[in-house]
Amino acid sequence: MSRPTIAGVARAAGVSVASVSRVLNGLPATEEMAERVRRAVDELGYVPDSRARSLKVGRTFQLTLAVADVGNPVYVTMMRAVEEVVSAAGYRLVVTTTGPEIVDEVALVRGMARGYADGLVISPLRVDDDLIKSIQECDVPVVVAGNVPAKAGVDTVRANSPKGMALAVEHLVSRGRRRIAFLNGPADTVPGEARAKGFADALRTHKLRAVAQVEAVDFTFAAGREGGRELLGGARDHRPAFDAVIAANDLLAVGLMHELVAADLAVPDDVALVGMDDSELAEQCFPTLTSVNLGSAERGRRAAELLLARIEDGERSPRRIVVHPSLSVRRST
Amino acid sequence: MSRPTIAGVARAAGVSVASVSRVLNGLPATEEMAERVRRAVDELGYVPDSRARSLKVGRTFQLTLAVADVGNPVYVTMMRAVEEVVSAAGYRLVVTTTGPEIVDEVALVRGMARGYADGLVISPLRVDDDLIKSIQECDVPVVVAGNVPAKAGVDTVRANSPKGMALAVEHLVSRGRRRIAFLNGPADTVPGEARAKGFADALRTHKLRAVAQVEAVDFTFAAGREGGRELLGGARDHRPAFDAVIAANDLLAVGLMHELVAADLAVPDDVALVGMDDSELAEQCFPTLTSVNLGSAERGRRAAELLLARIEDGERSPRRIVVHPSLSVRRST
DNA sequence: GGTCGCTCTGTAAACGATTACAAGAACGAT
DNA sequence: ATCGTTCTTGTAATCGTTTACAGAGCGACC
Structure with a gap:
């Protein structure tokens, strides 16, 4: 009832285990041998045990x-x-x-x-x-x-996130935005750190100053919303200090987008928004999200x-x- | 240079392989034995080979x-x-x-x-x-x-998709919608078939007739857009025949949503939209998507x-x- | 016809773990 | 002191493959 082993196949085919193994692995064999083995394999429904195989050959594939x-x-x-x-x-x-x-x-x-x-x-x-x-x-x-x-x-x-950041800032500047905020993920992560540095550098080359910068607790949608609220916090009743935001990834961007809408700010008219990663989400959200494709x-x-x-x-x-x-x-x- | 085996550990600790195995698996052993084995394991950086282990015990975990x-x-x-x-x-x-x-x-x-x-x-x-x-x-x-x-x-x-469909239709009806369209996925799939049937049944209980029904080629966002275009096809210049659409999953719904917006139709004012799956996407998209939680x-x-x-x-x-x-x-x- | 070489097949030894079994040590009881 | 019991440890078999090696068969060539 239990799974047949190579030995069972060998017995059924009336040949040795080595021959079965050889046929199965495509090593040279006479046509008659190959035929007998194939028949026995089909009959018993034999499937090699990948554990044993990889133990022997040293690879798991x-x-x-x-x-x-x-x-x-x-x-x-x-x-x-x-x-x-x-x-x-x-x-x-x-x-x-x-x-x-x-x-x-x-x-x-x-x-x-x-x-x-x-x-x-x-x-x-x-x-x-x-x-x-x-x-x-x-x-x-x-x-x-x-x-x-x-x-x-x-x-x-x-x-190359710094370069990516540069692209984002450049693009926003070419659209006439000067007051660019940044919604980063946790700064103690590798991408978080790189993006913070890239953002600072990019602002510098354009001789701009950061108007607002918030660090989300995570790279998730929920963290994006929370970070968005924080970003908007000081600007509850008046226009925010920024006219554009770059988010450290698309999930954060989309979370932020929801908060912007909730605060009656139009995207992109009031606030332009750039995400990073250019993931599927960037074209699924609305409005579709300009995003840095980090490849x-x-x-x-x-x-x-x-x-x-x-x-x-x-x-x-x-x-x-x-x-x-x-x-x-x-x-x- | 290569990975130490249990035999190597045994040699280093001056005990037998069986003892090493026993200590590692928490079987009873003297404290001294356990200590020697642990030391040797640490020293050599031994990690058991899971292939060999599972070959013997018959489980891979x-x-x-x-x-x-x-x-x-x-x-x-x-x-x-x-x-x-x-x-x-x-x-x-x-x-x-x-x-x-x-x-x-x-x-x-x-x-x-x-x-x-x-x-x-x-x-x-x-x-x-x-x-x-x-x-x-x-x-x-x-x-x-x-x-x-x-x-x-x-x-x-x-x-239970039929029940889910019933919930969706009921909800739309309670919102005053009567002309409900359906954007299904491929009907030759299990969910596609179940949802088509569920939709038909739900309409029947509410004594409604289907005003439009389209079958997307896939359960993807792209297929949702395409399906959306098809659904709107006949209504290029005038109001569509439907005031609500149910989509067979959230990705289709979001794809469709983009086409509705492109056709200048407001969601939910002109067309109400219900997705299925209640996935993360449902709260990430805008407007957020009413969705049947299929659990x-x-x-x-x-x-x-x-x-x-x-x-x-x-x-x-x-x-x-x-x-x-x-x-x-x-x-x- | 004998020897060489070639091809095909089978036997058995790995791979690295677990574990049944046996042997030895320790210890208490008689 | 001897025996039995219990506890610990070691030896060796095993899981299901692959593959090195050797043997067998057979044709060819001298």
Whole structure:
């Protein structure tokens, strides 16, 4: 009643286990042998046990993508891109979600060690020495979609947020906006920090001063609403001090948009709004959201390629890829 | 250089492999023994090989959730619920995406066979005999989040879409709408079929006639826009024949909403709009979307519980759970 | 005809863990 | 002191594959 093993197939076909294995793996065999094995396999409904197989050959043919929040549409984009590359290479992709705490990521990388998958793409919100150490010690290749110090010597693919910020500011300035506010995510995260710096730099090149800056507790929609309320807080009854806002990602932007509408401010007439990530949400919301495309799809693709290349050759020197941003202009500006 | 095995730890600690295994699995041992093993483990950074372990014990402690489209926010809700239950039970959840073709699902279930995971929750868009057969033959428990004939004898958790449709229609009627259109997804899918039937029934109980009905090619945002254009097609220059639309899911609803706005129709004043799934998107879009809550979170939770129960006891008779819908009223009606 | 070489198949040893079983140590009771 | 009981530890079998190695069969060539 229980699952047939290769031994059962061998018995049914009247051949040895080695022959069964060979036929199944496409190694040379006589046509008659192949036929007998195939028949027995069909008859018993035999499916090889992938655990035993990968224990022996040392590979699982699975790759893992670890993201912090499946609810964030930017990860959907990335996931699709990664999926495409890895499945073309004959791997199966499994996605796991780490949650917002960095300890989860460290635990994931540690536990990842040989057995669950042949490689890992991880997109951590926060990076600390523990995480880097666990990546370096991990005996299956890891590529980080995010920013990690060069001296860590790990493969990375990251976005150029400062450049992205520059695009956003430039665009708003060209639309005649000068009083630009910023709704960031948590500043103790890698993207949060990068975007804060990028924003400051971009303002400087345009000789502008920040009129308002708020740090949301999270990169989520709810945090965007809350941050929006805070941003508008001082301006309950009069026009706000800003005529444009840049949000650190699309979810925050959309949350903010709701608060703007609730405060009777028209987008883009009263306040222009730029998001970041250019996720599916940017075209789903209303008005459609101008958003900085940080290349999530390309980052996913490149990360997957990097991972495959390193699985192929573990000795190659670590690559650090930066993908360049572009701006998707929509109705919110 | 390579990963230490249990034998290495045993050697380093000067004990036998059996003792190492026992300490690691919390079986009784003297304090001194435990201490030596722990030290050696720390020193070598030993992590057990999960393949070998699960080959021996016959369990992987992984469960799989298979969904058709990661971009659909309803799956995000479901995924979160499943994750919560299975991780509380000590399993790790992996998510794989099947794509819109049913062959992918059959292949997934077939290949799932013992080795990748201890169980599977699958939410198939289409169900045919092949799929049912593969589920029955699968030697790891499978629970279907969706509708499957009772005689198939598989555990299922499904939504009550007819009831959900009734709620939607009732609500619209109570808002004074009588000319209700329907934007369905593909009618050859399980949810598409159920919703079409539910819609027809609900209209009948209210003695209404369908004024327009369109079938989108997909359950996606893009298909929603396209379907929306089709729905409005006949009404290019004059008021449309309907004063309300029910969409078969939130993505379709939001796509449609964009077309309504593009056609200068106000939501809800000119056209009221009801979505289904009550996903995160329903509160993210603008105006916020009234949506039928088909209990995705609860379905996910129940499905996960069913799966765990069946893993526990493979002989229990198959359960068929139906979760009841409710309506989340928002600004679009 | 004998030997070489080639191809095909089977036997058995891994892979790295768990665990049944046996052996040894410690200890108390008689 | 001996025996039995209990507790701890080690040896070795096992899970289901792959694959190195060796043996068998057979044709070809000298």
